[in-house]
Amino acid sequence: MRHPILLLSALVAGMALLGGCGETGGDQFHNKIAPKILPDGTAVLRKGNGAEPGTLDPHKAQGVPAANILRDLYEGLVSEKPDGTLEPGGAASWEISEDRTVYTFHLREAARWSNGEPVTASDYAYGLRRTVDPATGSVYASILAPIENAEAIVAGDKPPQALGVEVVDDHTLRIRLKAPTPYFLGLLTHSTTYPVYRPAVEAHGDQFTQPENAVTNGAYTLEEWVVASHIALAADPEYWDAENVGVQRVEYYPITDAASELKRYQAGGLDWTGTVPIPELEKLKRHIPDQFRVQPSLSNYYYGLNVTRPPFKDAPKLRRALSLAIDRETIVEKITRGGEIPAYSWVPPVVSDYEGARLDYADWSRDKRIEAARRLYREAGYTEDEPLEVEIRYNTMESHKKIASAIANMWKTTLGADVTLINEEWKVFLQNVSEREVTEVYRAGWVGDYDDPYTFLELLHSEFGINGAGYDNPRYDALLEKASRTAGGEERRRLLREAEALLLSDHPVIPIFFGTSKKLIKPYVEGYVGNPMGHYYSKDIRIRAEDAG
Numbered sequence: 001m002r003h004p005i006l007l008l009s010a011l012v013a014g015m016a017l018l019g020g021c022g023e024t025g026g027d028q029f030h031n032k033i034a035p036k037i038l039p040d041g042t043a044v045l046r047k048g049n050g051a052e053p054g055t056l057d058p059h060k061a062q063g064v065p066a067a068n069i070l071r072d073l074y075e076g077l078v079s080e081k082p083d084g085t086l087e088p089g090g091a092a093s094w095e096i097s098e099d100r101t102v103y104t105f106h107l108r109e110a111a112r113w114s115n116g117e118p119v120t121a122s123d124y125a126y127g128l129r130r131t132v133d134p135a136t137g138s139v140y141a142s143i144l145a146p147i148e149n150a151e152a153i154v155a156g157d158k159p160p161q162a163l164g165v166e167v168v169d170d171h172t173l174r175i176r177l178k179a180p181t182p183y184f185l186g187l188l189t190h191s192t193t194y195p196v197y198r199p200a201v202e203a204h205g206d207q208f209t210q211p212e213n214a215v216t217n218g219a220y221t222l223e224e225w226v227v228a229s230h231i232a233l234a235a236d237p238e239y240w241d242a243e244n245v246g247v248q249r250v251e252y253y254p255i256t257d258a259a260s261e262l263k264r265y266q267a268g269g270l271d272w273t274g275t276v277p278i279p280e281l282e283k284l285k286r287h288i289p290d291q292f293r294v295q296p297s298l299s300n301y302y303y304g305l306n307v308t309r310p311p312f313k314d315a316p317k318l319r320r321a322l323s324l325a326i327d328r329e330t331i332v333e334k335i336t337r338g339g340e341i342p343a344y345s346w347v348p349p350v351v352s353d354y355e356g357a358r359l360d361y362a363d364w365s366r367d368k369r370i371e372a373a374r375r376l377y378r379e380a381g382y383t384e385d386e387p388l389e390v391e392i393r394y395n396t397m398e399s400h401k402k403i404a405s406a407i408a409n410m411w412k413t414t415l416g417a418d419v420t421l422i423n424e425e426w427k428v429f430l431q432n433v434s435e436r437e438v439t440e441v442y443r444a445g446w447v448g449d450y451d452d453p454y455t456f457l458e459l460l461h462s463e464f465g466i467n468g469a470g471y472d473n474p475r476y477d478a479l480l481e482k483a484s485r486t487a488g489g490e491e492r493r494r495l496l497r498e499a500e501a502l503l504l505s506d507h508p509v510i511p512i513f514f515g516t517s518k519k520l521i522k523p524y525v526e527g528y529v530g531n532p533m534g535h536y537y538s539k540d541i542r543i544r545a546e547d548a549g
């Protein structure tokens with residue numbers, strides 16, 4: 001789930017590779033190659049997963065780590081193949097009306113909750129209504145805006161029952177949209193559209209996500225959640241396609257430091273990393289090229305500027321000056337070094353069928369940008385004697401620290417700004433960004449929820465729940481609203497390009513680079529297919545147990 005924020009493949013770590021048992025290759029490079037097999041013969045898939053999820057409530061969760069797990073625990077109406085293309089999920093089939101505003105889904109009659117109860121159309125309707133209900137507090141509620149009455153419900157003007165979903169019968173669900181929405185089927189892979197088991201929610205409240213209470217409809221059940229250690233999932237025998245589920249147990253490990261994750265991988269404690277320490281990239285390519293996987297990602301990495309308070313409120317010249325002062329080429333060539341692309345637009349170039357707007361200084365020389373940055377900085381009222389004092393806030397990860405340090409140095413040497421770096425744990429960081437009371441500059445990243453520019457542009461809509469910058473431009477909102485009511489084609493693309501150009505001109509965010517996904521995967525892990533969405537379902541993975549040592 002993109003979610004906000006956060007994301008991207010690890011970039012830097014700075015520690016030499018250390019050994020485990022076993023080896024592949026010379027030059028003292030040790031790398032244990034042996035899967036974990038339980039005494040009963042069950043093969044275990046062990047995955048590094050970044051930060052500890054704040055919650056596994058599919059309608060409240062934020063961030064990629066939670067999304068990875070929820071994708072295994074729950075199943076939406078629509079799912080994805082290993083290459084990221086859409087396929088039937090909880091719905092076996094569907095029809096779309098001629099005007100493309102009414103979707104009728106036919107659920108799988110064999111689908112069951114993990115407690116054996118049938119999954120019904122009422123469960124999906126309950127999940128959708130729960131997401132848009134203000135009482136739930138979903139920061140992603142606005143993502144369901146294409147559905148009839150969703151916006152009015154999120155705003156508190158209509159009750160959740162007014163949402164454009166209709167339970168035709170136990171296995172038929174009808175969804176009405178306010179206008180044709182080209183990306184709607186892709187949206188239905190997002191966790192905000194997942195069903196939840198109503199009796200568990202009503203009986204346990206927020207604790208319905210705990211292992212002893214959780215009832216899920218995906219390929220796996222939640223077996224253990226040991227905070228700061230691991231989250232373990234077990235294959236669900238009630239899942240409608242249980243016989244084709246690959247691995248029977250999955251263990252997710254919350255590891256935010258790329259060097260530590262690599263050491264565990266080499267020692268044989270992980271089969272799949274979420275990150276790769278870039279200082280060791282060449283060594284990894286040389287010694288274990290068959291285990292190193294890199295994939296262009298539907299993602300961006302950016303700095304958000306809190307435009308609701310000083311120093312960035314009503315300060316367009318200052319915001320533009322800071323963007324101009326960042327040397328994006330140096331960041332991707334000297335720091336990230338993983339195939340990232342310097343970002344001079346907001347929407348990543350891998351989005352299908354879209355050529356977006358660009359920053360007007362994208363093709364300027366570095367000297368010209370510096371000259372313009374210094375002039376705007378002075379015009380904004382800052383001098384050598386009275387410099388800008390600003391804080392950059394980032395969540396714990398060595399890569400974010402290195403990028404923040406580099407940008408702080410660019411702002412200092414180019415403009416004379418006095419920059420303070422603030423490192424925070426994930427939950428505290430998210431809270432401070434969302435509340436905006438102390439945040440000035442914050443690092444962020446966005447992984448698209450579906451292959452369409454709207455998933456990036458919607459993030460800065462004034463009413464979107466995770467618009468950390470607090471950007472509020474009525475013209476921008478109106479362009480997005482008009483685009484959301486326009487069927488696919490050049491007119492819709494034109495509206496989205498105009499909105500992107502306006503966003504780039506206003507500079508509430510500073511795009512820095514477009515990401516790549518980089519991971520290490522053991523050779524006995526089969527079924528991995530790289531895809532730009534970065535969505536992987538453990539049920540599609542298999543482990544060759546004969547490689548056990």
